[in-house]
Amino acid sequence: MRLDRRQILGGASLVALGTAFKPDAAHAASIQVVAPMPAPTWALLQRELIRANTEACEAFYARYFDERGYFLCFERWGANDGPDDAIENVNGWPLLHAIGAPDRIKAMYTQAWEGHLRQFTEAKTTEVEIAREGMFFKEFNVQLDWQHHAEEMTLFNVQGLSDPDNPRFRDRARRFAGLYMGEDPTAPNYDPQHRVIRSLMNGSKGPMLRKATALDWAGDPFDPTHFFMEHGEETYEQTLQHYEEYTDVVGDHPLNMFSTTLALNAFMLEQEPKYRDWLLTYIDAWAERAKANDDILPSNVGLDGVIGSAADGKWWGGAYGWGFSPVNPVTGKRENRNRVPRTAMGFFNAYLLTGDDKYLQTWRAQTDRINAQKRTVDGKVQTPTMYGDDGWYGWRDGLHLNNSLDIWWLSMKDSDRRRAPDHPWIAYLEGRNPDWVETALRADLGKVAERARAQREDTTTPDTRLADGVLDVNPCSVTALMHQTMGALHIARPSWAPSSANAGGSPLFARLRYFDADARRAGLPPDTAALIDRMTATETGVTLINLSQTQARTVIIQGGGYGEHRIRDVQIGESRRAVNAADFSLTLAPGAGARLVLTMDRYVNAPTLKFPWRR
Numbered sequence: 001m002r003l004d005r006r007q008i009l010g011g012a013s014l015v016a017l018g019t020a021f022k023p024d025a026a027h028a029a030s031i032q033v034v035a036p037m038p039a040p041t042w043a044l045l046q047r048e049l050i051r052a053n054t055e056a057c058e059a060f061y062a063r064y065f066d067e068r069g070y071f072l073c074f075e076r077w078g079a080n081d082g083p084d085d086a087i088e089n090v091n092g093w094p095l096l097h098a099i100g101a102p103d104r105i106k107a108m109y110t111q112a113w114e115g116h117l118r119q120f121t122e123a124k125t126t127e128v129e130i131a132r133e134g135m136f137f138k139e140f141n142v143q144l145d146w147q148h149h150a151e152e153m154t155l156f157n158v159q160g161l162s163d164p165d166n167p168r169f170r171d172r173a174r175r176f177a178g179l180y181m182g183e184d185p186t187a188p189n190y191d192p193q194h195r196v197i198r199s200l201m202n203g204s205k206g207p208m209l210r211k212a213t214a215l216d217w218a219g220d221p222f223d224p225t226h227f228f229m230e231h232g233e234e235t236y237e238q239t240l241q242h243y244e245e246y247t248d249v250v251g252d253h254p255l256n257m258f259s260t261t262l263a264l265n266a267f268m269l270e271q272e273p274k275y276r277d278w279l280l281t282y283i284d285a286w287a288e289r290a291k292a293n294d295d296i297l298p299s300n301v302g303l304d305g306v307i308g309s310a311a312d313g314k315w316w317g318g319a320y321g322w323g324f325s326p327v328n329p330v331t332g333k334r335e336n337r338n339r340v341p342r343t344a345m346g347f348f349n350a351y352l353l354t355g356d357d358k359y360l361q362t363w364r365a366q367t368d369r370i371n372a373q374k375r376t377v378d379g380k381v382q383t384p385t386m387y388g389d390d391g392w393y394g395w396r397d398g399l400h401l402n403n404s405l406d407i408w409w410l411s412m413k414d415s416d417r418r419r420a421p422d423h424p425w426i427a428y429l430e431g432r433n434p435d436w437v438e439t440a441l442r443a444d445l446g447k448v449a450e451r452a453r454a455q456r457e458d459t460t461t462p463d464t465r466l467a468d469g470v471l472d473v474n475p476c477s478v479t480a481l482m483h484q485t486m487g488a489l490h491i492a493r494p495s496w497a498p499s500s501a502n503a504g505g506s507p508l509f510a511r512l513r514y515f516d517a518d519a520r521r522a523g524l525p526p527d528t529a530a531l532i533d534r535m536t537a538t539e540t541g542v543t544l545i546n547l548s549q550t551q552a553r554t555v556i557i558q559g560g561g562y563g564e565h566r567i568r569d570v571q572i573g574e575s576r577r578a579v580n581a582a583d584f585s586l587t588l589a590p591g592a593g594a595r596l597v598l599t600m601d602r603y604v605n606a607p608t609l610k611f612p613w614r615r
Contacts, residue, residue: 137204196302244327
């Protein structure tokens with residue numbers, strides 16, 4: 001069935017004729033909608049996608065986790081298949097619950113997280129020195145880089161969306177942030193004088209201040225013959241060879257900016273200024289370094305705070321740096337593994353806190369500097385991805401566009417939209433792709449079915465399964481739901497859009513968020529669906545409908561993922577109601593629905609994890 005734009009929005013005439021505003025003493029700004037709305041296909045598909053995700057996640061959990069929440073695998077240390085991969089098997093589940101999935105999803109991912117912390121505290125290495133007493137210490141990875149720390153924190157960094165009052169979460173949010181703020185003497189990761197995290201390799205036992213070895217990265221010897229190996233190694237020796245050149249880790253690296261999400265979590269508990277101050281101080285330091293380095297973020301800053309001083313004076317030096325192209329032992333060829341373009345998250349966190357455009361400008365300036373190097377080969381424009389002793393290299397077709405759509409989503413500036421590529425979701429918001437709504441939901445339903453089938457056909461057993469062996473079987477597919485219901489970015493692995501570098505460990509960047517007023521929980525109430533069809537710098541258009549024909553549903557609509565946006569007023573048809581708050585409540589009569597236009601001031605409130613009724 002093909003829906004035209006009027007059908008997708010629910011029928012403006014119904015809204016205009018049948019909507020009533022009624023005061024509700026239970027909430028400062030409350031609206032009641034009584035106009036009936038025929039159930040649109042998109043709403044039915046959204047609820048079916050939530051149901052299908054839930055059912056498939058339950059089957060996945062029953063297969064791959066035990067009653068303690070331990071992931072059933074051959075436990076190893078290392079960057080290839082270590083603890084971070086084990087907990088990534090439930091990526092997306094907290095977001096699914098925060099959208100409106102049943103509480104059993106929350107119960108499963110919470111048990112998985114608690115089990116994960118115990119499992120890898122108990123798991124020990126024999127040859128890798130740092131992890132001989134446990135791969136975790138104080139419930140945090142003892143020492144690794146922030147590409148992998150961030151992946152491990154993907155669940156934790158959105159746990160507060162549905163469970164902000166969990167005492168364990170609150171304790172860990174502060175304690176984990178303290179590991180990078182100089183508050184834990186056993187983890188001297190941060191130097192406040194030079195504003196550096198002192199090593200690429202860091203964690204709950206502090207920074208690595210020596211050359212790293214292949215063993216540090218690859219973990220203890222094992223026979224990979226019977227395992228799925230992501231990089232294609234056939235022997236342990238090849239696994240070691242993969243990391244032979246990963247030696248230069250002393251000094252700061254932009255990957256460490258992923259640690260700022262820990263401070264963001266801690267700040268959003270009670271808005272204690274010290275967490276905000278540390279985050280902005282650290283990101284400001286990186287912005288200054290980029291400015292001093294011809295607008296390019298350096299990939300090494302020494303312990304003295306000087307660009308390149310721990311890499312023979314080379315700003316492009318160090319593991320995962322601009323000039324990092326190690327040999328892949330499987331192919332015998334050098335591969336470019338610059339991770340700097342993946343690190344915009346720190347600047348996005350600072351923007352979430354402040355709304356200050358300077359944090360986006362650092363990334364724009366770097367993009368401009370890279371694109372200024374463009375060349376034309378066989379009629380195709382190419383731009384570089386790497387920089388070494390002989391200058392720019394690692395050429396790829398097209399302009400450098402990393403995170404340009406994300407930057408537009410944050411700023412909503414026309415100038416940023418012109419710099420960004422197209423995307424089916426954005427085309428829909430701009431009125432050019434009306435079929436996207438149904439197409440995207442059906443595509444995610446197809447992914448759920450495909451991965452559920454892959455789980456049923458999987459023949460691995462715990463002793464033949466590494467931690468990353470079934471990452472692609474995790475059925476949770478929430479991208480369409482995030483785009484449609486919350487107007488949210490899905491910064492994940494894989495990334496939400498062609499412009500985004502792969503990343504993990506993101507907080508929620510959303511235009512709207514919902515809470516079930518009756519159940520006092522995060523997410524859309526049962527039977528309800530929401531579709532955002534317009535987003536500008538000051539307005540959001542969204543349709544909400546209650547599919548139940550017998551029960552009224554009350555949903556609290558919040559500006560932003562963390563209440564960072566103020567909703568000035570709400571318009572339904574010709575009626576307008578002042579709000580002037582971060583949220584308001586909407587009661588939908590059985591079978592009722594309406595399209596709302598919210599006028600908003602974005603990034604004017606300090607973000608918080610507190611539920612609306614706790615503020």
